[in-house]
Amino acid sequence: MSEAAFLGLVAEIVRRRSGLTSLEAGILAALHLGLPADSRSFAKAVAVEHALVLRALAGLDEAGLVTLTGRDPRTQRTRYRASPDGLALTMPPGG
Amino acid sequence: MDQPVGSPKRSSAAGGWGALKSCGKHLLGSRAPLSGARALMKANQPDGFDCPGCAWGDPEHGSSFEFCENGVKAVSWEATDKRTPPAFFARHTVAELRGWSDYALEGEGRLTHPMRYDAESDRYLPVTWEAAFSEIGASLRALDHPDQAEFYTSGRASNEAAYLYQLFARAYGTNNFPDCSNMCHEASGIALTQAIGIGKGTVLLEDFEKADAIFVVGQNPGTNHPRMLGDLRRAAEHGAKVVVFNPVRERGLERFADPQNTVEMLRGTSRPIASHYFQPRLGGDMAAFRGIAKAVFAADDAALAAGRPSVLDHAFLDRHTAGVAAYRAAVAATAWEAITDQSGLTRAEIETAAQVYLEADKVICTWAMGVTQHRHSVATIREMTNLMLLRGHIGRPGAGLCPVRGHSNVQGDRTVGINEKPPSAFLDALERTFGFAAPRRHGHNVLGAIGAMLDGSAKAFIGLGGNFARATPDTALVAKALAGCRLTVHVATKLNHSHLVPGQVAYLLPCLGRTEIDRNGAGKTQIVTVEDSMSMVHGSGGINKPASKELRSEIAIIAGMAAATVGSGRIDWAALSDDYDRIRDLIERTIPGFAGYNVRVRRPRGFMLRNLAAERVFETDTGLANFSADALPEATEHQIAKSQTNTFVLQTFRSHDQYNTTIYGLDDRYRGVYGERRVLFAHPDDLAVLRARCGERVDIHGLHDDGTVRVAEDFRLVPFDMPRGSLAGYYPELNVLVPLSSFGAQSDTPTSKSVLVAIRPRAVAAAA
Numbered sequence: 061m062s063e064a065a066f067l068g069l070v071a072e073i074v075r076r077r078s079g080l081t082s083l084e085a086g087i088l089a090a091l092h093l094g095l096p097a098d099s100r101s102f103a104k105a106v107a108v109e110h111a112l113v114l115r116a117l118a119g120l121d122e123a124g125l126v127t128l129t130g131r132d133p134r135t136q137r138t139r140y141r142a143s144p145d146g147l148a149l150t151m152p153p154g155g
Numbered sequence: 156m157d158q159p160v161g162s163p164k165r166s167s168a169a170g171g172w173g174a175l176k177s178c179g180k181h182l183l184g185s186r187a188p189l190s191g192a193r194a195l196m197k198a199n200q201p202d203g204f205d206c207p208g209c210a211w212g213d214p215e216h217g218s219s220f221e222f223c224e225n226g227v228k229a230v231s232w233e234a235t236d237k238r239t240p241p242a243f244f245a246r247h248t249v250a251e252l253r254g255w256s257d258y259a260l261e262g263e264g265r266l267t268h269p270m271r272y273d274a275e276s277d278r279y280l281p282v283t284w285e286a287a288f289s290e291i292g293a294s295l296r297a298l299d300h301p302d303q304a305e306f307y308t309s310g311r312a313s314n315e316a317a318y319l320y321q322l323f324a325r326a327y328g329t330n331n332f333p334d335c336s337n338m339c340h341e342a343s344g345i346a347l348t349q350a351i352g353i354g355k356g357t358v359l360l361e362d363f364e365k366a367d368a369i370f371v372v373g374q375n376p377g378t379n380h381p382r383m384l385g386d387l388r389r390a391a392e393h394g395a396k397v398v399v400f401n402p403v404r405e406r407g408l409e410r411f412a413d414p415q416n417t418v419e420m421l422r423g424t425s426r427p428i429a430s431h432y433f434q435p436r437l438g439g440d441m442a443a444f445r446g447i448a449k450a451v452f453a454a455d456d457a458a459l460a461a462g463r464p465s466v467l468d469h470a471f472l473d474r475h476t477a478g479v480a481a482y483r484a485a486v487a488a489t490a491w492e493a494i495t496d497q498s499g500l501t502r503a504e505i506e507t508a509a510q511v512y513l514e515a516d517k518v519i520c521t522w523a524m525g526v527t528q529h530r531h532s533v534a535t536i537r538e539m540t541n542l543m544l545l546r547g548h549i550g551r552p553g554a555g556l557c558p559v560r561g562h563s564n565v566q567g568d569r570t571v572g573i574n575e576k577p578p579s580a581f582l583d584a585l586e587r588t589f590g591f592a593a594p595r596r597h598g599h600n601v602l603g604a605i606g607a608m609l610d611g612s613a614k615a616f617i618g619l620g621g622n623f624a625r626a627t628p629d630t631a632l633v634a635k636a637l638a639g640c641r642l643t644v645h646v647a648t649k650l651n652h653s654h655l656v657p658g659q660v661a662y663l664l665p666c667l668g669r670t671e672i673d674r675n676g677a678g679k680t681q682i683v684t685v686e687d688s689m690s691m692v693h694g695s696g697g698i699n700k701p702a703s704k705e706l707r708s709e710i711a712i713i714a715g716m717a718a719a720t721v722g723s724g725r726i727d728w729a730a731l732s733d734d735y736d737r738i739r740d741l742i743e744r745t746i747p748g749f750a751g752y753n754v755r756v757r758r759p760r761g762f763m764l765r766n767l768a769a770e771r772v773f774e775t776d777t778g779l780a781n782f783s784a785d786a787l788p789e790a791t792e793h794q795i796a797k798s799q800t801n802t803f804v805l806q807t808f809r810s811h812d813q814y815n816t817t818i819y820g821l822d823d824r825y826r827g828v829y830g831e832r833r834v835l836f837a838h839p840d841d842l843a844v845l846r847a848r849c850g851e852r853v854d855i856h857g858l859h860d861d862g863t864v865r866v867a868e869d870f871r872l873v874p875f876d877m878p879r880g881s882l883a884g885y886y887p888e889l890n891v892l893v894p895l896s897s898f899g900a901q902s903d904t905p906t907s908k909s910v911l912v913a914i915r916p917r918a919v920a921a922a923a
Contacts, residue, residue, distance in 0.1 A: 111204035111230075115698035118672055122700065133231050 066093065073149050080123075083108065083116040085149075088125060091142045092150035099138040114138060125149065203761070205685050205695030206230070207311065207669045208814070209380040210560035212360035212689040213760075223381050228812070228819045233668040234699050237264025239650050244270060244279040253655045257625060257887065258818040258832075261649045266665035267703035272657040279654075279663055284707065284715060287662050292719025294642040294660055295615060301328030301594070303614045304642075305604040308334040308573045309621030310562025311669070313683030314692070315738040316709040317564070319731060320619055321572035322741075323717035325582075326591050326726060330598030331613070332575045335621060335815075336565045337601035342527040342902035343558035344569070346536035350781050351549065351556070352774035355566065357766055358519055358555035359689050364389065365553030368396040368515035370508075371429075372440055372539065373525020373908075377407015377825055378811045380559055383521075384411040387428050396430040396511045401525060402437050402499075402806070403836070403883055404876035406825045433508060436499030436878050437804045438791035438909050440526055441535035443498040443505060445787060448486050448542050450509030466513055471547030475771055478782035482541055485784035497791055499878050517553030518543065524561070525806070528908040530788065533901045537783035544780055550771035560688045561815065563669075567686030570764065571742055575600050584745040590725055601627060602903045605895060608636035615642040616658065617716070619709060620666075622816040624653040626886075628893035628905040629863070646712050648702075651816070667708045672697035681708075681735045684756050686764065692749075693761030710735065792909040793880050801845065801915075802858060803837075806908040807886035807893065816887050823885075828873065835914065836875035836883040849874050851916060855882075858911040859894040867891050869917060882912065 066089060073085035090102055099117060103110040117138055120126040125146035130139040142150070206213065208225035243263060249272070252260065269287045270279035295304055306324040308317060321332065336344070344354030351357070363369065363386040376383035388411045391397050399408050411428050435443050455466045472479050491502055498505065512518060520539050526532060540556060548554040560566050572581060575598035582593040599607055605627065607613035616623070616637055627633045637643055640658035647654065648668045654661075667673055673681045673696075682694040707715070714732035723729065731738050736753050743749040748764045755762040767773070773780045796802040810832060812820035822829045826836070835855060842849065851872050857865030867889050877883065886893075886907065897906045 109204070111206075111698050115204070115672065115696065118698065118700045131234070131236075133235070135227060136230055136234060 066090075069093070069150065076149050077125075081116060081119070083112060084120050084125075087113070087116055087120060087140075088142060088146050088150055091126075091146070097140055099140070100135065110136070120146065203682075203694050203696065203759075204698050205563065205669065205693060207233070207563045209382065210310075210563050210566060210688045211380040211382045212687045212691055213382070213693075224811075225379075225381050225814065229814060230670050232261075232814075232817065232819055233265075233648060233670045235264050237262070238267050238702065239263045239265065240267045241270065241281040248277040249279070249655050249657065250277055252650070253652070256818075257622070257651055257816060258821070260651055261817060263650060265648055265702035266650060266663065268705045269665060270663040272661035272663075274657075274659075282662070287664060288715040288719040290660060291642065291644055291662060291716050295327065295720045298614055298641075302331060302596070302598070303612065304329055305331045305333055305599060305608065305613050305616045307601075307604070307616065307618045307621065307623055308332065308568055309619060310335045310560070310565030310568060311620045312568055312573075312709060313564060313669070313685055313695070314567045314571045314742065315683050315735045316619065316713060317568040317573050318571040318738055318742050319710055319713045319717070319728075321574075322585070322589070322726065323713055323721070325585060325593050326589065326717070326721045328594050330575050330577060330594050330596060331604060331607075332573050332598055333601040333604035334565075334568060334573050335562060335626065336560075336569060337903060338626060338905055339524055339561050339565070340527055340558055341600075341904045342532035342899050343522070343536055345901050346533045346540065347556065347558070347768075349533075349775065350537055350540040350783065351768040352772075352780075353766060353768045354569075355690055355766060356555065356557040356688060357549055357769040358557045359691075359763070360386065362519060362553050362555060363387070364393065366390055366395050366515075366517050366519045367553070368398060368511050368518045370398045370400070370512075370518065370520045370539075371408065372400045372520065372522040373527075374521065374523030374559060375401065375403070375405045375407065375525075375808065376559070377405060377411070378809055378813075379523065379561065381407075383559065384408075384428065387411070388426055391428050391430065392426070396515065397428050398431045398433070398508055398511055399429040400433050400435055400440055400443060402434050402439075402877050402881055403808075404432065404434065408432070431508065431511060433500055433504055434876075434878055436497070436791070436793040437806055437881050438529045438531070438788075438793060439498035439500070441497075441531060441538045442494045442787055443500055443508070444535070444538045444542050445486060445489050446491070446494040446498060446500070446502070446505035447509045447512060448482075448538075448545065449489065449491070449494065450506045451513060451542070451545060452483060452486055454509070454513055467545050468547030472544070475547075475550075475773065475780050476544055476782060477777040477779040478784065479544075481784040482782040485786065489787060493787060497787055497794060499793065512542070512546075517551070518546070518548040519553070519555055519557055520548075521557040521559055523559045524808070525908055527558075527902070528806075528899070528904055528906055529791075530897070530899055530906055530909065531791075532899045532904060534783070534785040534788070537785060540780075541782050544782060549780065550769055555769065557688065563687075564685040566688060566690070567684070567692070570686055571746060575603070581745065588741065588745050600903055602895065602898060602905075605633055605636050608640060611639065614640055616640050616644070618643075618645045618647075618653060619713070620646060620648075622651040622653045622887075624656055625651065625816045625890065627895075628890055628897075628907070629865075629895040630887070630891045632895055644716070646709055664712050665703065665706050666712055667697070667701055667706050669695060670697055670699050671701045671706070672699065673708045675733045677733075682756075683710075683735060684739070684752075684761070690764045690766055691761055692756060692764060694756045708732075710738070792911055793878075796880055796911060801913045803841070803880055803882045803912055803914065805855070805882040805884065805889065805892065805910040805912045807889045807910070808883055810885050813885065826873075826875070831871065832885050832888060833870045834873045834884060835870040836873050836877060837914075838877055838879045838881065839874040841879055842872060842874060845914065847872055847914070847916065853914045853916055855884075855889070855892060856913045856915060857892040857894065858913055859897055861894060861896050863894070865892050865894070872914075882914070
């Protein structure tokens with residue numbers, strides 16, 4: 061997968077849901093593209109600080125776009141899945 | 156080929172995810188492919204997260220917590236799923252909870268609702284925020300004088316919270332600001348202000364990469380600020396000598412495995428840090444540095460006699476310093492016998508350290524509590540500064556002074572006005588800006604506040620975080636002081652023992668932690684700012700959902716109490732609480748160095764507060780950097796102890812699973828202790844002399860001669876590599892032995908690193 065494809069999907073998600081940050085959209089895009097659904101893996105994949113990914117996940121959870129499914133109390137590695145609304149943002153128009 | 160948006164989900168990322176690494180900067184907004192203006196604005200908000208784990212600098216703001224044991228512990232501690240709701244308090248009386256350990260109390264999790272103590276049932280009961288603020292305000296207004304209230308600050312408080320807190324207290328009419336720095340780095344602030352005109356360090360993080368030698372004195376970064384080890388390790392890899400002075404052989408200072416180095420972590424390997432490790436007696440650092448200076452002067456004499464250039468930086472000394480001749484005379488008058496006896500080091504060891512100093516072009520000197528918690532701490536820091544001045548190791552790259560603070564914003568709190576002796580210029584600025592008459596009388600520090608509560612002249616205690624009853628000396632006495640108050644208020648995230656000694660009217664007010672997202676009434680997220688040990692100020696936004704909907708930020712709680720106490724006529728507390736940018740604007744208007752605060756703090760890494768000493772401008776009484784010519788103390792505690800039988804010098808310190816009074820766990824892995832805290836470290840030969848066995852349980856008796864009986868019961872003896880005559884163990888358990896009446900000259904800091912004690916076997920104690 062190319063950087064352009066990933067960022068293209070991020071841009072599309074942000075276009076569909078104004079108010080999302082690109083980091084939040086990036087988490088949804090990565091879910092759609094098959095990246096492991098945990099905060100540390102995503103942080104490592106996109107070279108963003110884990111703390112900032114946790115913050116973005118809190119925002120997505122609050123917006124009802126992801127569901128947090130578990131957190132490692134030692135590392136704070138947080139697992140999540142897209143909610144139906146979150147999934148809808150990554151689907152093709154009409155799909 | 157690019158993947159079309161909306162195409163079916165791929166099953167594997169093999170070989171493709173590496174490309175995403177470069178996407179991070181896009182996702183953080185620098186080149187974000189965003190269309191909506193609102194989203195773009197949001198993406199450009201300051202994204203930093205300041206780790207609450209320690210006050211060490213952070214080159215990549217926001218990333219440190221996951222690569223640092225302390226950071227992870229601090230974040231996890233706050234992010235726990237456990238809660239201490241009103242139902243918990245309904246199940247337990249306060250008297251019952253007093254029998255719990257702090258570890259057990261905090262283990263119950265986050266406070267969720269404001270609570271008011273009910274004396275009749277001996278329980279905390281839920282209360283509304285409005286009722287709490289109203290009664291707190293009425294209670295404060297009912298005092299005969301504002302100086303009857305004490306406003307304590309923990310170093311957790313942000314710049315904005317601390318500024319608003321001091322504004323509240325001063326608008327109310329007092330300068331009573333006991334704060335946690337009174338118990339740690341007060342001596343550093345006083346000594347450095349006298350010597351170089353500013354009570355802060357002079358180095359930046361980058362200086363550690365440039366130093367040729369780093370003297371690490373009386374500190375254990377492996378446990379207290381682990382990220383410092385990474386910088387020491389990198390310095391060592393670049394060839395810098397790391398010279399350690401610590402009575403206790405700390406494994407973390409000898410070798411360090413980088414958590415970011417996967418190979419090292421997997422293989423369990425590590426790299427050496429300390430090139431030299433000296434173990435002075437407790438309180439022997441001043442003598443050790445006097446010895447180094449003596450060796451340096453001797454080298455200078457020898458150089459001049461041989462027709463070589465002086466080893467001193469005379470250009471710096473002549474232009475920038477005062478008092479070097481008197482200092483040189485004081486050093487000459489100090490005999491080697493006095494130096495070696497008091498330091499506990501041999502002359503050869505001291506001369507080795509001096510040689511490292513002489514061979515280095517750029518030297519940094521760092522220190523922490525091992526230096527600051529003695530009777531002669533101010534004199535010791537002056538002595539260390541003297542040495543650094545001799546060869547101009549201040550105000551140039553790779554060289555300088557670096558007191559390493561404990562709590563993440565203890566330095567910032569002082570900067571923004573948590574100071575019982577505020578400068579007149581600051582009070583003038585408050586008066587100009589807010590139109591009230593600021594109190595000019597000096598207020599109470601921690602010792603003063605405890606004394607005032609004990610003698611009844613202080614009747615109210617407001618605690619902004621912390622665990623005052625356990626952090627302070629003479630634990631039982633301080634509990635009595637708090638319990639004697641008419642009003643006690645604790646702003647806290649978790650339950651601790653300070654909350655269990657309620658005054659007549661007592662409130663427990665739960666607040667957001669730094670890890671939690673802080674939104675104002677309109678739902679906009681807010682950031683706070685903090686200052687690290689290198690005077691860097693940066694923004695920090697929360698990363699987690701708040702533990703309870705009932706929680707309020709420290710700032711909102713302060714604003715609520717202030718409005719209820721002094722009214723909102725002069726200061727619109729609610730407006731400040733609703734937008735922290737407004738508080739930062741006020742800081743900018745009243746405190747030098749914060750120009751453009753709201754803009755600069757939103758830049759990556761924030762900004763550095765100007766430090767004139769680092770520019771070789773010294774705002775002292777002489778206008779120069781001042782040498783001190785103090786004599787060594789007549790006798791340190793270890794010199795007193797060695798002439799008596801069964802008399803030792805005890806230091807209290809942290810375990811590895813501990814952050815100040817917060818106990819994360821019961822292990823101290825670097826020291827090989829697991830699952831317990833009541834341990835007493837001692838030299839094996841001292842155990843042999845006492846015919847005590849390793850693992851034997853003992854009581855520790857305080858020997859401070861003030862008529863108070865002090866006993867810490869039931870500690871297990873653990874042999875350890877430390878000087879004869881020295882003991883060590885963990886606070887807060889051992890604070891019962893630290894006398895309130897023993898404190899540092901000028902600093903009033905408790906002498907927690909020099910406590911005279913005797914040890915007695917449990918059986919003997921029981922028979923007696």
